Structures are given as C-alpha cells and as structure tokens.
Amino acid sequence: KEHIGLAPDDISFKGEKKMDEVVLRLVDYNSENLEEKVIERVDTILSHQKKPTVTWFNIDGLHESEIIEQIGESFDFDKLVLAEVMDTNSRPKVHDFGDCILLSIKMLQQNEKNHLISVENLSLVLTESVLLSFQEKRGDVFEPVRERIRNNKKRIRTGGTDYLAFALLDIVVDNYIYIVGVLGGKIETLEETLLEEPRKSVIDEIYTYKREMNFLRKNIAPAKEMILALSKIESELIAESSRIHFKELLDNINQAVDSSETYREILSDQLNIYHTTISSKLNDVMKFLTIFSVIFIPLTFIAGIYGTNFDVVPELKYQYSYFIMWGVMIIVAIGMLLYFKKRKWL
Template identity: 85%
Template structure:
C-alpha cells in the first residue's frame, strides 16, 4: 500500500465544500463513542443515532464525541446539520489526505494532524488522519479507524484527574495532540536505537543486508519528516491563534507541544545525518577491503608472472620428466589443480572477500 498522497482523478474540480470521502476506507462500520464529564460526573457510552448527541450541546459539561471511520457521508452530514457546522468543516473532515492545518470558523475551530504508528515486526510506519472540531462545550474527533491511541486520555478522565476534568475542550484538545506528538518522539526514538546499532555491524561486518537496512531506515525517516514538519506548522499556528474558544491558560500548553515536536524534528534530522554517515562508512569500508584484496592479488600475480613467463618460454619439454612414465600422473595433476582452486576459495571466504 502506497503511503504517498495521490490525487484521484475523480476529485479534480470538486468544490471546496463538497462533502465526499477522499481517502482509503479502513473499517466497515462507523463507531460513535461519547464521553461527557465535569468535575463530579462522568458518562461514557457508544452512540447509535446522531440525535442522541444534540441534547449535550446545551449541557454545562464537556462532551467528547469520537468518530471512528469517515466513509459514511450520511452520518457526517447529520453531524454537520445537528451542530450547524459550516460545509467547509465537513469537507475538511472527510479529506483524509489533507495537509495538517488549523482554521478558526468563529463558532468552532477545526484542526487536522497526522497520527503515526509503527509496526513492531517490520518497523514500517503507517499514517492516519485525525481531525478535531471544538467549540465551547463539545469536542469532536474524527479518526480513519478504531484504535487505542487515546486510551490514556480516557483513563485520565475516568480516574477523575482534576486538570483534565476542569480544563474544557481546549485543554482536551491539547491532551489529544500531546498523545500524537509523544508518539512522534517515541517512533523516532525506536528507529534511532536500531540505527545506532548498525554502526557496530558496519565496522565489523559490512554485509549487503546492512545496506538494505540503512536504506529502509532512511526511507522511514524521510516519511517521518514529511508528516512531522507540517504538523509543527499547524501547532505553531494553533499556539498563536486568538480565539474565544481557547483560553489564555491553554496557550502555554500549545507552546509546550511546539517544544516537543521540535524535539522530534531535531532527533529525526540527527538520525538522517547518522544514516548518511553510515552509508559513507559502508562504502569506505568496502573500498578498503577491495584494496586489501587487490593488494593480495597483486602480490600473488607478481610472484607467479615471472614463473609463468619462464614456463611459457621453456615449457616442460625436457628429456627427463619422471612423471611422464607414471600411470596416474594426469589424475594427480587434476587433483592438485582442484585442491588448489578449492583452497583459494576457502581462503578468500575466510578473509571475507567473497
């Protein structure tokens, strides 16, 4: 599956507020989950109908409504009608390939960012689009598929952590983004540890599989950079956003997010440079070993060239050659040739020239 954003031909020329799903369907049925809370009370449930959500708009609590799956246009339209969202908001939510951004619509704020997850078996990184729409009392998060990425935030709410229970939708937004950015740092760190272990292998045994690993990690680091850099731009814009929906006390948290994502970018750049250095080490080591091989073969050739020259002039055309009368001389000669060739192959392999 390609991880590069591709423009579909059927999407060309669509209106900016066209509500149609642009992306890859990653689950069969949309899952709607709701958490409503304040300092004292907590309600958590799976929602079957959008009408159920409308009663929470006027409650003095914080409501977090999470949508897993974006392919059902009808449900997204019902959400937009129920909460009176601008069509541009819904169009952005349905575009899973959109670049990370933040936009203030006055009555709500829309932001999107890429969530990254790493496959522990093959170290490959997958990407998923996350959109968040918030107003003064309701936060809606839209994911492409169901996952447990935000389960730590849910646990903090369930365990009555005072800060998140009293923070409002803007602080809840920070908590979700913090999970995403922390995951960036974690993935960079995991890849970084594997990259650092390659250097010892390169110096000891620069085999072909090592260079394949370097190219794999280099590709993953480039993919990380492609997704983290736009996320930094979004968070920077969010930290400077002047909106009544974001309290002054929350700006310091968004600036903290900016510091964290800068850490992820700096680390990824460092490891990209390390990979480039490792490529140079590999090629330098291979060149050095090749020089050793050429040195040995040159010495070997210098010794045998004059011997071959003499044999070429005089041959073995002498009157007295004891082996000519021996019955098995030919087979002995063949055996010596085979043993000599096999012995040289073993020697080359022992020296890791083959």
C-alpha cells in the same frame, strides 16, 4: 481522480474505507460527574451542547456522508469544516472559523507484532463546550486520555475543550517521538554491524530505514507547521492558561523533527562508511593480488628460462641445478616481501 473538480465545500469521503460501521462515542464530564457511552444517533449530542460540562464526541469511520452531514446540521458548522474532515489525504492544518477551530494532523501508529507503521488522518473540531474528533478507524490510541478522565485527574477534569484537544494532540506527538526512537535504536545498532561486518544485506537495511525515515519526516514536518500555527492562533476558544501547553507541544514535536533529521544524517553517514569500507577492502584485495603477481613475475621468468627447448643450457648439467633454481626463487620471493615491508606496502 473522481474528486478532481468538486467544489471545496463538497461533503464526500476522500480516502480509503477502513471500517464497516461508523461508531459514535460520547464522553461528557466536569470536575464531579462523568458520563461515557456509545450512542446510536447524532441528535443525542444536542442535549449536551448547552450543558456546563466538557463533551468529547468521537467519530470512528468517515465513509458515511449522511452522518457527517447530520453532525454539521446539529452544530451549524460551515460546510468547509466538514469537507476538510472528509478529506483524509489533506495536509495537516489549523483553521479558525470563529465559532470553531479545525485541526487536522496525521496520526502514526506502529504495530507491535510486525512493526509496520500505519498512518491515519485525525481531525479535531474545537467548540466552546464540545470537542469532536474524527478518526478513520477505531483504535485505542486515546485510551490513556480516557483513563485520565475516568480516574478524575484534576487538570483534565477541570480543563476545557482546549485542554482536551491538547491532551489528544500530545498523544499523537508522543507516538511520533516513540516511533522515531524505536527506528533510531535500530539504526544505531546497524552502525555496530556495519563496522564489524559490512555485508551486502547491511546496505539493503540502510535503504529500508532511509525509506521509513523519509516516510516519518513527510508526516511529522507538516504537523510541526500546524502546531506552530496553533500556538500562535488568537481565539476565544483557547484559554490563556492553555497556551503554555500548546507551546510545550511545539517543543515536543521539535524534538521529534530534530531526532528524525539526526537519524537521516546518521543513515547518510553509514552509507558513506559502507562504501568507504568496501573500497578499502577492495584496495586491500588489489594490493594483495598485485604483490602476488609481482612476486611470481621473476619466478615465472626463472622457470621460463629452464623451460626453454634448447639443447645447450649449461646449468642443466649441474647436479644440483634444480635445487639451486628453487633456492634462487625462494630468495627472490623473500627479498621482494622484505622490500615491500620496508616500503610499508604490506
């Protein structure tokens, strides 16, 4: 609420502080050389701006405005770029500022121990020779990309900052697909349980998965719009050879969106199956109780006659009246069951 009314280019942190200290990491490389280190000062990056290499400058932690302002001064960024970076609640977007391209996307990660899904805002600022990535907290989600650089994989070591940006976004989208797939596997297993034993806990699980799938959709759908806009953007900062990779990225995120929509529909179908199954079981119970009561109505009638308080009941004088009464009652019950069976009510 305190951020309402601030200027659009106000550089102030809008979000939740997720780490104590800001960590600055630098990876500088070309096809032959690689330099990787943690740096203490922002101005260290200045010497890399004009080098004929690709420089990846990663910032973990966005809560210190002074560091972000120093980065803006070092690269002479428009204040709107840094203001967008500091707003972790912003919607995924792509914006071409001419000398740089700002990309913003939500990064999802699943904890392997408790299976909780966390969301983090990732901002990428693409320049001609430097790619800046801004993360809310330190993590190893991009370690596969660093390993490809260390192992001197040709495509990434000979590519520019645009290809590096694609590699990072590809990791984010792959996580989308993985998380949707894991949740989808649980949903499919739930369907088997639903058909075998539609207990009350199943409906609770369905609603839980619906909430999780809606959470995923809320973050993945805007990312699709951002990547679609990125694939169409015309900028000198994106080489023609890299455009095919961004189209590939669009295909991948379409897969994630389609899968999430499919599983949402499956959950709705499972909800209908549950209610249909419960209604069917309730009908079976009501049918049984109805048949049970219908059978006992004539028996109660017969027993009621012989329970009357009259002195003269002719049948009471018969020696086998009791057994005759039971015989009649059994014959009536069996006859009604056979009648129900013939009418296919049983």
